[in-house]
Amino acid sequence: MLRLIFAWLTIFAITSACAQSNNKMDFERYNPVSTLVVPRHLLTHSKFPFIDVHNHQDMPSQDLSVLIKDMDKMNMKVMINLSGNNGDRLRKSVQNIKSKYPQRFIIFANLNFSGIGESGWTERTLKQLEQDVKNGANGLKIFKNLGFSVTDESGTRVKVDDSRLDDVWQKCGELKIPVLIHTADPNSFWDPADEKNERWLEIITHPGRKRGADNPIPFKQLIEEQHRMFRKHPETTFIAAHFGWYANDLQTLGNLLDEMPQMNVEFGAVIAELGRQPRTARKFFEKYQDRILFGKDSWVPEEYNTYFRVLETDDEYFPYHKKYHAFWSMYGIALPDSILKKIYYKNALKIIPNIDAAQFPD
Numbered sequence: 001m002l003r004l005i006f007a008w009l010t011i012f013a014i015t016s017a018c019a020q021s022n023n024k025m026d027f028e029r030y031n032p033v034s035t036l037v038v039p040r041h042l043l044t045h046s047k048f049p050f051i052d053v054h055n056h057q058d059m060p061s062q063d064l065s066v067l068i069k070d071m072d073k074m075n076m077k078v079m080i081n082l083s084g085n086n087g088d089r090l091r092k093s094v095q096n097i098k099s100k101y102p103q104r105f106i107i108f109a110n111l112n113f114s115g116i117g118e119s120g121w122t123e124r125t126l127k128q129l130e131q132d133v134k135n136g137a138n139g140l141k142i143f144k145n146l147g148f149s150v151t152d153e154s155g156t157r158v159k160v161d162d163s164r165l166d167d168v169w170q171k172c173g174e175l176k177i178p179v180l181i182h183t184a185d186p187n188s189f190w191d192p193a194d195e196k197n198e199r200w201l202e203i204i205t206h207p208g209r210k211r212g213a214d215n216p217i218p219f220k221q222l223i224e225e226q227h228r229m230f231r232k233h234p235e236t237t238f239i240a241a242h243f244g245w246y247a248n249d250l251q252t253l254g255n256l257l258d259e260m261p262q263m264n265v266e267f268g269a270v271i272a273e274l275g276r277q278p279r280t281a282r283k284f285f286e287k288y289q290d291r292i293l294f295g296k297d298s299w300v301p302e303e304y305n306t307y308f309r310v311l312e313t314d315d316e317y318f319p320y321h322k323k324y325h326a327f328w329s330m331y332g333i334a335l336p337d338s339i340l341k342k343i344y345y346k347n348a349l350k351i352i353p354n355i356d357a358a359q360f361p362d
Contacts, residue, residue, distance in 0.1 A: 031323060038316045043308040047337070049077040049360055050344035053180065053352065054241060054268035054295030056083040060092035064101050070301040071104065074308075077345070077359045080352065082108045082141035082180060086132050094136035103356040108180065109137035113145070116164060117152030126171050133175050138353050140172055142181040147222050157216055160225035166232065173236035178351050180266070182241035183226040185209065187219045202324045219245075230260050237351055239264045239293060247273035250284045257288055264351060266295030272320040275310040275330025282333040289339045293347050311335055311343065 057067070059081055071079060084090045084107035097105045109132040115121045129140065147160040158164075160183055172179050188199040189211050197203065203210045216222075223245065230238055240263060246253035247270035257263055265288075267274060274281040285292060296304060303321045313332035320326035335343065345360045 034317060034329075036317050040318070041309065041313040041315055041332075043305055043312060045073060045075040046304075046308050046344060047075075047312055048341055048344045049075050050294050051078040051080065051348040051352075051355065052076055052296050053080045053239065053266050053293045053348055054297050055079050055081055055299060056297070057081045057299065058083065059096055059105070059107070060089055061096065064096065064105070068101060068104060074301060074304050076304075078104060078106060078348075078355055080106045080108065080139070080348075082139075083110070084108050084132075084137055084141070085110050086112060086128055086137075090132050090137060091135045098136075103359060106138050106352060106355060107136060108139040108141040109133070110141055110143070111168065113150045113158070115153065116150070116158060117154065122164065122167050126167060129168065129171060130175070133177060137177070138355075139178045139180060140168075142179060142183075144182045144184065146181075147183050147225060148216060160222070161229035161232065165229075169229065169233040169236050173233060176353060178237040178239055178264075180239040180241060181226065184219055184222045184245055185211070186245055190215075190219045201327060205324045227256065227260075230263055234260070234262055237262055237264065239266055239351070241266060241268060241295070242297075243267050243270050243273070245270075250277070250280055254284060254288065257291055264291045264293060264347070266293040268295035268297035269325075271307050271310050272326035272328070272330060274333065275306075275320070276326075276328050278314075278331040278333045282335065285333065285335055285339055285343070289342050290347060292343055293351070294343055294345075306330075311340065 057079070067079065071077075081093070084093055086109050090107060090109055093107055097107070109129060111125060112128070146158065150158040152158055152164075160181075169179065186199060188197055189203065189209050190213055191197050193200055193203045193210055226240070226244070238260075243265045244253060244256065246256070247267065253265070257265070294307070296307065300321075306321050309315060309318065310330060310332055312335065314334035315332040317329045317331065319329055341361070349355055349357050349360070
């Protein structure tokens with residue numbers, strides 16, 4: 001009995017001390033420094049020059065010299081700006097690039113979905129796309145609003161595989177430009193925000209990312225629309241953004257790549273998924289080394305260091321740069337030079353036209 005009383009008094013004393021302390025702790029603040037002593041390689045630039053195929057910039061009047069300084073520090077030779085828009089805005093971006101740094105930037109066009117379903121929309125859109133390519137666009141970027149929020153003249157949601165878009169994908173094949181497409185979001189955004197949801201911290205800190213089970217439709221249905229669209233257009237080169245949201249299920253992604261040889265992937269914003277499964281990820285990179293491109297997405301130069309570390313080193317148990325996005329630790333997959341060169345630049349050179357290959361080693 002005395003031992004029990006003593007234990008309760010001890011717990012009470014600790015609880016009281018914590019309650020009186022001004023240093024209150026919650027999960028978001030708890031971020032202990034690992035005591036693990038292992039080799040660390042803090043990379044600030046890539047081993048080989050690289051092409052970032054997933055970036056977003058506002059280039060019509062942007063001072064590109066600022067970007068160039070950051071690019072040079074990390075060994076980025078070419079940035080693909082997916083936010084090229086179309087028409088006059090795209091033309092001004094291309095002019096800005098050609099007047100100063102013609103070798104360092106590539107622009108992708110974007111579609112204007114306004115009026116889809118109306119008479120003449122397809123003809124106008126194809127004409128604009130052809131003109132954008134003549135004006136310097138080297139690819140087409142489709143944002144996630146297709147499938148989520150794009151509606152036709154009657155207010156009906158336009159599916160990713162809507163037949164009214166077939167001529168667009170076919171035209172991209174004819175023009176020999178790739179389509180980099182972002183469809184859906186991580187599957188967990190559709191799941192209940194409870195103790196079982198791996199992205200709970202991200203959802204509660206960014207509530208706008210949470211989706212209802214059928215908002216606008218379930219994840220699986222939405223992503224299958226993308227895959228049906230790929231299957232209908234075997235002559236068009238597609239790049240699925242964010243590993244097609246299957247970076248956490250590489251077996252399924254591999255099956256899709258096996259089925260559709262015109263499908264490629266880039267790993268913007270999903271490097272944390274790859275870094276927590278180093279053995280499986282390395283096998284995936286070895287098997288599909290000709291189908292993977294380097295992509296980052298958000299422009300925060302210091303965050304690229306995490307990508308280099310995962311790809312190039314065999315470091316153990318290191319953090320991702322955004323705890324809310326990935327609270328787990330990661331491991332390097334230590335890709336060999338032959339694969340690194342493909343990921344960093346060779347695969348992009350094959351898929352994206354008009355990149356100056358002379359900037360790269362071989």
